[in-house]
Amino acid sequence: xxxxxxxxxxxxxxxxxxxxxxxxxxxxxxxxxxxxxxxxxxxxxxxxxxxxxxxxxxxxxxxxxxxxxxxxxxxxxxxxxxxxxxxxxxxxxxxxxxxxxxxxxxxxxxxxxxxxxxxxxxxxxxxxxxxxxxxxxxxxxxxxxxxxxxxxxxxxxxxxxxxxxxxxxxxxxxxxxxxxxxxxxxxxxxxxxxxxxxxxxxxxxxxxxxxxxxxxxxxxxxxxxxxxxxxxxxxxxxxxxxxxxxxxxxxxxxxxxxxxxxxxxxxxxxxxxxxxxxxxxxxxxxxxxxxxxxxxxxxxxxxxxxxxxxxxxx
Numbered sequence: 001x002x003x004x005x006x007x008x009x010x011x012x013x014x015x016x017x018x019x020x021x022x023x024x025x026x027x028x029x030x031x032x033x034x035x036x037x038x039x040x041x042x043x044x045x046x047x048x049x050x051x052x053x054x055x056x057x058x059x060x061x062x063x064x065x066x067x068x069x070x071x072x073x074x075x076x077x078x079x080x081x082x083x084x085x086x087x088x089x090x091x092x093x094x095x096x097x098x099x100x101x102x103x104x105x106x107x108x109x110x111x112x113x114x115x116x117x118x119x120x121x122x123x124x125x126x127x128x129x130x131x132x133x134x135x136x137x138x139x140x141x142x143x144x145x146x147x148x149x150x151x152x153x154x155x156x157x158x159x160x161x162x163x164x165x166x167x168x169x170x171x172x173x174x175x176x177x178x179x180x181x182x183x184x185x186x187x188x189x190x191x192x193x194x195x196x197x198x199x200x201x202x203x204x205x206x207x208x209x210x211x212x213x214x215x216x217x218x219x220x221x222x223x224x225x226x227x228x229x230x231x232x233x234x235x236x237x238x239x240x241x242x243x244x245x246x247x248x249x250x251x252x253x254x255x256x257x258x259x260x261x262x263x264x265x266x267x268x269x270x271x272x273x274x275x276x277x278x279x280x281x282x283x284x285x286x287x288x289x290x291x292x293x294x295x296x297x298x299x300x301x302x303x304x305x306x307x308x309x310x311x312x313x314x
Contacts, residue, residue, distance in 0.1 A: 001020075001023075001025045001026070002026045002028075002064060002065050003020055003025055003026065003027055003028065003067045003069060003216075004028045004029075004030060004065040004067070004068045005017055005027060005028070005029050005071060006052070006068070006069070006092075006096060007070070007071030007072035007073060008030070008031060008037075008071065009029075009037060009040065009175075010072075011173060011174045011176065011180075011205060012166065012169055012205055012208060012212075014039060014040070015208075016071060016209040017029060017040055017043060017045050019206070019209045019213055020213065021044055023213070027043075027044075028061060028065065029045045030048055030052075030058065031047050032051060033049050033050075033051070048060075052096070053095070055098065055099065058095055059098075062096075062099040062100055062101060062104070064101075065101070065104055066104055067105045067216050068099075068104060068107070069107045069216070070093065070096045070106060070108045070109060072088060072092050072093075072096075073088055073111070074089060075140060076139070076140060076275070077140050077279045078273055078274065078275040079139050079275070085139050085140060086143055088143075089140075089144055089146075089147050090143050090147050090150070093147040096108075097151065100161075103160075105216060106159060106160065106161040106162070107161075107164060107215055107216045108147070108148070108161060108162070108164070109166070109212065110147065110164065110165045111144045111165055111166065112201055112226060113138065113141040113144050113284070114147075114148050115165055116129065116131050116135035116145075117134060117135065117284045118283045118286075119134075119283060120283060121235065123283075124285050125286050125287065126226065126286070126290065127165070131145055134282060137278075139275070148163055148224065152222055155222035160221050161221060161222065162215055162216075162219035162220065162221060162224075163223070163225070164211060164212050164215050164219075164224070164225055165224055165226045166208040166212075166227045167200070167202055167203045167226070167228035167229075167284075168201065168202050168203070168284075169202075169203055169204070169205040170202050170204060170205065171204045171308055172308050172312035173312065174309075180312075182239070182240075182243075183306065184313045185271050186243050186251060187247065187249055187310060191271050192252070192253060193256050193261070194237055194240060194253050194255060194280075195255070195256055195280050195281045196255045196257050197258050197281055198281040198282055198283060199234055199236055199283050199284065199285055200234065200280070200285070201228045201229070201233045201234075201284055201286045202228070202229060202232035202305070203229045203232055203305075204229070204299060204300055204305040207229070211227040211295065214291075214295040214297060218294065218295050218296075219294070219295065220294070225290055225294070225295065226291060227288065227291055227297060228286045229305075231299070231301070231302045232305075234285075236280060242303070243306055243310070245303070246307050246310065247307065247310045258281035261277050262277050264277075
């Protein structure tokens with residue numbers, strides 16, 4: 001395939017480029033001026049410089065590309081960041097949609113956050129779940145969901161577009177530390193508490209990248225696909241226990257009731273910000289059955305992912 005990857009210097013974007021290069025695809029990366037792209041160039045990726053606010057440079061980068069992977073995005077759960085979130089997660093998608101040539105396929109990299117929490121530790125959220133009201137209080141979820149709506153509208157209008165929804169990605173190579181921070185802070189000993197209620201879903205970044213490649217080849221137009229590990233759906237206390245078991249670093253973690261946690265971080269917003277604490281008290285756990293069934297999506301053991309994450313952090 002001749003492909004274009006936006007967001008290629010990010011955690012998932014780099015692994016996606018590596019997976020595509022390994023397959024023998026012709027990979028072009030659209031990279032902001034001044035961003036370090038040496039790791040991509042060493043892979044053999046063609047690096048094209050430009051800005052997502054410049055529609056002309058974006059169209060030029062997408063010209064002749066059979067598949068466009070849009071992996072641009074900003075992660076934040078704080079409402080004070082809503083303008084930046086809207087620009088990175090919504091407006092940039094609008095411009096990417098306009099740049100994709102007719103006949104090309106768009107693989108939009110969304111998030112499990114766009115699906116929303118399941119509402120219960122006994123139920124996994126799936127692609128058909130209505131967007132829950134509690135997710136509308138999360139600025140990251142709101143902007144990722146709005147971006148999906150743009151993509152699905154494009155698909156309804158004839159664009160060949162599919163959406164991938166990775167859960168929280170772990171593994172080696174998180175150069176910005178935006179995704180693997182719970183493991184890092186646990187190992188540092190700076191995170192010594194968790195919420196009694198709530199949990200999250202985790203997937204290896206390498207498996208998520210492979211899932212996106214499979215999505216480009218076999219995903220149905222106008223559909224979303226959750227990419228996560230069944231083993232990675234965990235309450236926070238179990239997640240940190242698994243980190244301790246995989247790394248041999250045992251920490252005593254203090255379980256806090258959700259109201260206490262939310263109140264505490266408003267007073268001392270480190271190492272967890274208020275929005276992160278609010279989000280952590282919900283059940284962000286997901287069912288990957290659709291991707292397993294239609295794409296042959298598989299994941300490696302969670303212990304392997306945690307060990308590789310820890311080794312990279314160290």
